[in-house]
Amino acid sequence: EAGVAQSPRYKIIEKRQSVAFWCNPISGHATLYWYQQILGQGPKLLIQFQNNGVVDDSQLPKDRFSAERLKGVDSTLKIQPAKLEDSAVYLCASQDRVINEKLFFGSGTQLSVL
């Protein structure tokens, strides 16, 4: 089966610019996650979707980050305006059923804010 697709693979922007990341989960997976992985740290959950509804966005910096999952399939994560500390790898993951517990991760988008 096809895996979780993310694009772009790399992005370099200047601070205060905006950027968007795209994720296409595995077909049929109802749950989608966005994680932020800063260099040298483990991934940190930003937001969790169940179909097209938000389950948990408690760690999403809502003054600058936004995410949506239209029609319960693809998702986009946006940062506006970006700060230097947003430099990280942004990972998307999808999950078939809650009881399965297994998450499938994309390769991530590496963001550098200069």
Add this chain to the structure above:
Amino acid sequence: GDSVTQMEGPVTLSEEAFLTINCTYTATGYPSLFWYVQYPGEGLQLLLKATKADDKGSNKGFEATYRKETTSFHLEKGSVQVSDSAVYFCALMEYGNKLVFGAGTILRVKS
């Protein structure tokens, strides 16, 4: 809140050496425990998991035992290969099915 602590790396071993990567956790309930692996240029992949105390997860020669009394889930392999070089993440999943990760441990295996 829930947290995971892993031994710091990088860990550098010769081929066929024994591997241990320590992992301890803090949780309010009884989480499921996981080891994920990230090979260079690839996404995170589930390596093994254990869902309750005394369970042993195993895969590709790696194994880890859920120790409730010591709140630990140490990863072991009897004989590492160069192809095992990667970053290993310990993680737990509790209420809300959120994965909480440790900081990761870099493993380098030399031939």
